[in-house]
Amino acid sequence: MRRILSVWLPSWPTLRLRRQSAPAAPDKPLATVETQHGQRRLAAVCPRAAAMGLRVDMALAEARAICPELTVVEADPEADRAALAALAAWCERYTPLAAPDPPDGLFLDIAGCAHLFGTEAALAEDLSLRLQRNGLAHRIAVAGTAGAAWALARSATAGAPCTVLPAGAERQALAMLPVALLRLDARMVAGLRRVGLKRIGELARQPRAELSARFGPLPVLRLDQAYGAAEAAIAWPRPPAPWAERLAFAEPIGTPEDLSRALAELARRLCARLEAGQRGGHRFAASFLRVDGQRPAIAIATALPLHDAERIAKLLGEKLDTVAPGFGIDAMVLEAEETAPLRPPQAALADLGKPQDTELAAAIDQLANRLGSARLWRAAPHASHVPERTVRRLPPLAARPAWESDPAVERPIRLLRRPEPIEATALVPDDPPILFRWRGALHRVRAATGPERIAAEWWRRTPQEQRPETDLVRDYYRVEDNNGARFWIFRAGLEGMPRWFLHGLFG
Structure with a gap:
């Protein structure tokens, strides 16, 4: 059973500015302004300014005529949303599910968390006390649905700053509240009032088919969300953690x-x-x-x-x-x-008394958390025909891949990190070299085997002008020089002047 706590922060932009040391004195009226259709209008007003008759959407010139000492700050919706998200993250001390409810509220799912504070009322009171200490005017409501909690938190008829509604009492508690508290836009609220539907209870008694035909599906959906017949979507910043x-x-x-x-x-x-x-x-x-x-x-x-x-x-x-x-x-x-x-393993009789993997895992955990997990790894085969990509790094105790290299294909004992260019001479372009120079030393080839053609992986190909020479088609040869040293060399490319590279040593 869900228990949703809704926090309403009236005039949130001005509250944020007060907390961030706005240029206005604490006892002076404060408002934010924005440009709407070429005219400067109030976007938010503080409670003191509202008490003097200022309201949202009022022209700035008219507001200054009513209140000459009004302090004006440019509206910053992005900063308001960021501060609201930070406040929601701060509320995670009460529950892992805390989300901002722009433009001026928060949602907390406190199901299973109230016992940490004794009762739901105690949790709400603790939150209220902390908000009050930080100078944030607020109202809090707890209910079984997000719609009911949202409406009760913004209800002007509720006296106490914290309202806790028992489960299943949503229909009765919302009956006398205005339809505007169903999170409907102003135009739809005005339309409902024109036909005499001013309270939620009056709206709930109307035939649903007629309501949907005249006002669309939203009023019926909001009623169902408030009463618990439909789930209200809340964008939690992170999914609930089961563990x-x-x-x-x-x-x-x-x-x-x-x-x-x-x-x-x-x-x-x-x-x-x-x-x-x-x-x-x-x-x-x-x-x-x-x-x-x-x-x-x-x-x-x-x-x-x-x-x-x-x-x-x-x-x-x-x-x-x-x-x-x-x-x-x-x-x-x-x-x-x-x-x-993780199930308990069943050890064979022959394994009794032998050290288990848990001892090695404990040592690895100690090293990884002191040195960093990226510094502990083991080499494992990887399914790729390109030699330098046939090995990859895996965690020390990760399962061994099912793919293994083909034992019929001979590979050098030492593979260079990158193929190194060499100067090679061949009788004809398609033959192995008869001599080559590597790192300044000249090697005369006594025997050669090949070629073994390896093409680059097609899904990794880049445009021709950006492709390195080693990504071209390679013809590999196993060659032996007059001193008995064996090398793994290849010719890159099929067109133009061939380039030769040395890639490994057979020992």
């Missing part, structure tokens, strides 16, 4: 010992859930929600999936010194960002 644990503190903490103990408790809770679901985590991230709104985070990656709480807490604890607690941390979140099935 995450949160821990909120009554008072901010900041000492390394307290952070370490909290991290161990979160790891214990998360690993208990992972073990019950027979899953293990490949990557774990811990987030620290600070009092000032910042959210430092640390993360670790493991070679094999695991749900060992002690090991996870130890690996994360080694990175705690990078977390700056600031003025204190209100809450912590531990999330398993990547998981995989």
Whole structure:
């Protein structure tokens, strides 16, 4: 069952400017302006300006005539949206699902989170207190649907700053509210009022077919979303994390010992859930929600999936010194960002007493989280005919690819990182060279085998003028000089003057 908390921030642009030290004094009226059809009009007004009779869309000249001391700031919708998104991220101390509701609101899905504060009312009151401390005028409502919570938060009839509606009471609570609180545009609201439908309860009693025929499907959809018959789409900044644990503190903490103990408790809770679901985590991230709104985070990656709480807490604890607690941390979140099935292995009798992969994985995890996972890798075969692309880097304990190289094709023991150009002389263009010069030394060819033709991969081809010579068709030869040294050389290209390269040594 969903429980949606809606926050309404009236005059949000002016609230943002006040918090960011706008040039206006706190007791002076403030408004933002924008140009509409060549005329300067008010885009937002602060509560003090609204009390003096100023309103949105009023001409700036008329507003100055009413309030000469009005402070005007240019409207910045992008900054308003960015600040609202930052405020939503700050609200993740209460729930992992917090989203901005432009232009002046927030949505929080607090289902399963209220017990961290005791009750839903206690959670809403804590949020209200923090917003009030930051000078943000607001109203909060909690309901079973986003539409009901949105309407109650913006209802002028509600007295308290926080309203908590019991589940299933949406229809009765919304009956006497104006239809404008169904998130309908002004033109549709005016049309409904012209036919005598001023309240939500009156709209709900009308035949749906007639409403849809006259006003379109939106009023009926908004009613269903408010009553819970249809789901309201909310653009959460990140998808809900199925494997995450949160821990909120009554008072901010900041000492390394307290952070370490909290991290161990979160790891214990998360690993208990992972073990019950027979899953293990490949990557774990811990987030620290600070009092000032910042959210430092640390993360670790493991070679094999695991749900060992002690090991996870130890690996994360080694990175705690990078977390700056600031003025204190209100809450912590531990999330398993990547998981995989993990079932207890059944060891054969012959394997009993032998070291298991878990010991190697523990050593790899220690090295990877100290040196960086990019520095630990192993070479593995890769399905490609181009020699320099037949090997790729994989994590140390990754599964071995099913593809293997063809043992019938002889390849050099040492393959150069890049083919090196050589000077070669051949009797005819299609024959192997009779001598070549590499790194200043002259080699006379005694025997040669080939050619073996290898073409570039067609899906990687670039325009002809941008293609390097080594991406042309190659004819490879295995040659042996008079001293018995064996080389792997190739001729690049089929047209024009051929170019020769040395690519490997057979030993």
